Amino acid sequence: MHKAVTIKKEGVPAVDLTRCRTILAKHPGATSADLIPILQQLQDAYGYLPQNTLEEITASTRIPLSKIYGVITFYSQFSLEPRGKHTIKVCIGTACHIKGAPDIKKKITETLHIHEGETTKDYKFTYEPVACLGTCFLAPVMMINERYYGKLTTEKTEQTLKSY
Numbered sequence: 001m002h003k004a005v006t007i008k009k010e011g012v013p014a015v016d017l018t019r020c021r022t023i024l025a026k027h028p029g030a031t032s033a034d035l036i037p038i039l040q041q042l043q044d045a046y047g048y049l050p051q052n053t054l055e056e057i058t059a060s061t062r063i064p065l066s067k068i069y070g071v072i073t074f075y076s077q078f079s080l081e082p083r084g085k086h087t088i089k090v091c092i093g094t095a096c097h098i099k100g101a102p103d104i105k106k107k108i109t110e111t112l113h114i115h116e117g118e119t120t121k122d123y124k125f126t127y128e129p130v131a132c133l134g135t136c137f138l139a140p141v142m143m144i145n146e147r148y149y150g151k152l153t154t155e156k157t158e159q160t161l162k163s164y
């Protein structure tokens with residue numbers, strides 16, 4: 001399923017391309033088949049996919065920008081905008097919904113002043129809803145980075161966020 005993506009060309013500063021060029025040098029003769037690993041390595045290096053790194057891929061591989069954006073928009077793991085240091089994934093699946101996920105979401109918005117899909121101004125947190133984290137027995141549940149927080153209450157949610 002395609003995700004909605006906003007491509008901002010203005011206002012997002014260009015980044016230093018040294019790391020990008022090092023990554024591309026590891027993929028000589030890269031074709032479209034190499035795009036996913038290249039994009040993953042770029043995102044690991046920069047935290048997101050800066051516009052000028054995508055232009056650099058096109059310049060050094062001749063893979064069209066349209067093809068690159070096609071891959072980025074298809075896979076939800078890729079981000080065209082700077083992301084927070086910590087990613088909060090809040091489950092909005094049925095089990096979590098029944099056990100209070102709407103209150104947890106409200107508490108996150110109240111505490112961090114961001115809504116789903118947004119990043120805090122200090123780039124500390126990015127907040128995303130997910131369909132099911134596969135740990136329904138812990139409902140309601142959220143993940144911060146790779147760590148699960150289950151059987152959440154609004155108090156526990158706020159304490160957890162403040163501990164980061």
Ligand code: FES
Nearest residue numbers: 091093096133136
């Ligand atoms: S519904 Fe929330 S973890 Fe499955």
